[in-house]
Amino acid sequence: MRSTYYLLALVAICLQFSCADKHPKADLVLFNGNIYTLNETEPKAEALAVTDGKIVYVGNNVNANQWVADTTQIIDLEGKTLTPGFIEGHGHLMGIGKNLINLDLLNTKSYDEIIEMVKTKVDEVEDGEWILGRGWHQDKWFVLPENMIDGFPAHNKLSEISPNNPVVLSHASGHALLANAKALELAGINSDTPDPEGGTIFKDLGGNPTGILNESAEKLIDDIIPEDSDEKKIQTLNMAIEECLKNGITSFHDAGVKQKTIDLYESFLNNGLLKIRLYVMLNGRDEELLKNWYNSGPLIGAGDNFLTIRSIKLYADGALGSRGALLLEDYEDAPGIQGLRLSPADYIMRVTEQGTKNGFQICTHCIGDRANHEVLDMYEIVLKSDTSMANPRFRIEHAQHIAPDDIARFGQLGVIPSMQAIHMSSDRPWAIDRLGEKRIVEGAYMWQELISTGAYVMNGTDAPVEPVNPLASYYASVTRQTLEGKPENGYEPDQRMTREQALRAYTINNAYGAFEEGIKGSIEIGKVADFVVLSKDIMKIPAKDILATEVEYTIVNGEILYQK
The missing domain is CATH 3.10.310.70 (Diaminopimelate Epimerase; Chain A, domain 1)
Known part of the structure; x- marks a missing residue:
């Protein structure tokens, strides 16, 4: 009996070593981290492993050792914080x-x-x-x-x-x-x-x-400013990509480009120079461009998910600062003025219908409450015209000032508010002059109320309108203060995001806004290995220290592309 026991134990040990020998090895293993995965079933981890640009292990340090081989690159995070790579939800690369x-x-x-x-x-x-x-x-x-x-x-x-x-x-x-x-x-x-x-x-x-x-x-x-040379365009794009990497950005939603810019992106992709993932919106003002893409159809996940072109950017109104945002009532500081309609309503409606029919997501710029109201009406008409339609994930870019009765419609219709928290920080001190206190309090920068409707609130910077710094926008999200820390309790503090909501708004929510939550936005096995390593724990440190946090590493597709 005893000999049988020892035999079985020996077999078990042999099997264990045999399995260990056959265990696949990783290209990259990161140990000793304070890892926020945004995976609800395993929200925290201390180690992860990457093979061929994909996550193959998430868990503890001990088990991560199984993935180490002589050729494995090892990074000791020394307790630093790692999160999914930041996704810029709306910018202009x-x-x-x-x-x-x-x-x-x-x-x-x-x-x-x-x-x-x-x-x-x-x-x-x-x-x-x-x-x-x-x-x-x-x-x-x-x-x-x-x-x-x-x-x-x-x-x-x-x-x-x-x-x-x-x-x-x-x-x-x-x-x-x-x-x-x-x-x-x-x-x-x-x-x-x-x-x-x-x-x-x-x-x-x-x-x-x-x-x-x-x-x-x-x-x-x-129209008369001379076009940049090809050399200058290449320099411009290279500098933009490097600036994104310095700020921990691994993916970027580019809000409205023309074909020449798309050609440049494809050239970078084909030559291995596109170091961040791009989700590109076609310039909706260019009807010829739209026609050509309707004929060819969307481009999804080219170059191992580095380039996707499947959305259209439209403009319903202008900006609040120049009094171009379209309002339901007069500007508080300019009686008789209610803003500008940049595109005819029938044009927005037509492109929404045609674009959706041809497989493109519609993303419409709306700052003022009238613009938001009218575009929500149009989206609702299209959604009700075909109840069998899969969720097209219509987006409203900015959704900055919304009539109170329209806030719940975002969640009800599945419309995504693609917002920029940093605009609140920069604009709120003077925006009250444009809108007055009542409209500011009841309908401007309504993050928490939108989240409560079930809407996926996205976040970004609208760079170069603001610096392409996710940490500044994250800070604004959780404090509703200016970058100077004013006012003490923040503007309309009941609309602050929690730390987790703010991180989700810069990662998994932005992935959802691009139909890409299945491949990025959280740290889970099988997803792309896009991470940012931060010098401080932004989920726990005092809010004032968030702006002093630095990007230590930016990792895209399992490669370190920026190191402080």
């Missing part, structure tokens, strides 16, 4: 690169500061060369110029320092620009130029252009 190359005006505090930056640039370039920049916002200036017209600066000072170089400085929102006299001259814009549909050419009391072109009027100058 090439715009990030352009901001790094052109004048970056995001942190300017006065018009005079901008004038000095342009003056320095004028001294560096040849006569006739275009000077471009983006990021100014008059409501964030500490000192306002004397001669403001309709709340915006005029071009006079800009024209004085740059008489021979056309200068175009885009508003932070991207929905307005300031051009100097030379740029206006080259565009043929003068006192007789009428406002285009959906836009405004600001003019002074004498009828002369001030240099401010709002919404669709921007196109009058955009």
Whole structure:
């Protein structure tokens, strides 16, 4: 009997070693981590293993040892926090690169500061060369110029320092620009130029252009700005990708591009240069582009899930800062003005129907409560027209100001609010002037109320409108404060997200918003190995320390692409 017992024990030991020998080995193993998986069945772990760009093990340190071979890359996380890679839910990738190359005006505090930056640039370039920049916002200036017209600066000072170089400085929102006299001259814009549909050419009391072109009027100058060379486009995209990786971003929802940009992305993909995953929205203003893609159909998961083109970006209205957001009632600080309708309702309806029929997701820019209301109505009509339709996951980009009666409709209709928490942090101090306290409190930046309806609230930065920094947006999500920590308890604190909600809004919810929750957004076996390693535990540290947290590693497809 005893000999039988020893025999069985020996067989068991042999089998154990035999199994261990046959156990597959990993390319990468990470030990000793504080890992938040966002997998509800196993929310925390301390180790994980990766093979061929996919997660093959999630669990404890002891069992992770089975995945180690001589060729395995090992990272000791030393207790640092690891989460799924951040997914930028709404941004403009090439715009990030352009901001790094052109004048970056995001942190300017006065018009005079901008004038000095342009003056320095004028001294560096040849006569006739275009000077471009983006990021100014008059409501964030500490000192306002004397001669403001309709709340915006005029071009006079800009024209004085740059008489021979056309200068175009885009508003932070991207929905307005300031051009100097030379740029206006080259565009043929003068006192007789009428406002285009959906836009405004600001003019002074004498009828002369001030240099401010709002919404669709921007196109009058955009169309004559020389196109970048191929070399500069490559440089721009490379710089944008690197900036994303520095900030822990492993995937990016690019909100509205044309075919030339898609061609550039495909070229990067084919040459192994596309280091982050892209979910691309077609520019819905380009009907020829849409027609061509309707004929070919969506592109899903090209290059091992690095490039997907299956959505369309439409514009219902403009921005709140330039009073282009479409409101149900007048602006509080501009009686008689209710914003601008950037696309005819029948056009949005037609593209929604045709795009959905051809397999494309519809993502519509809506800032104001009227824009949100009307687009929700259109989405509802399409959903009810075919009750057998699989959930098309219609999105509303920004969903910034919503009429109280419309909030519940997001959850009821399955419409995804693709929001940017950092906009609350940056805009809330002056947005109350546009909307008034009642509308702010009842319908602006309503994260918690939207979540309670069952809606998948997404998060992002809208870069380059804001810096492409997920941690700043995460901070705004959980504090509802400015980045300076004001006010003490946050604006409308009942709408704050919990830490887990905020992390989900930057990972698995954004994956859901792209039909990709099955392959990314949480740390689970079989999903892509996209991670960010942080210097602090953002789920537990005091809120004030979130902004001091640094990205230690960004790992995409199991490869370390950024290390501090």
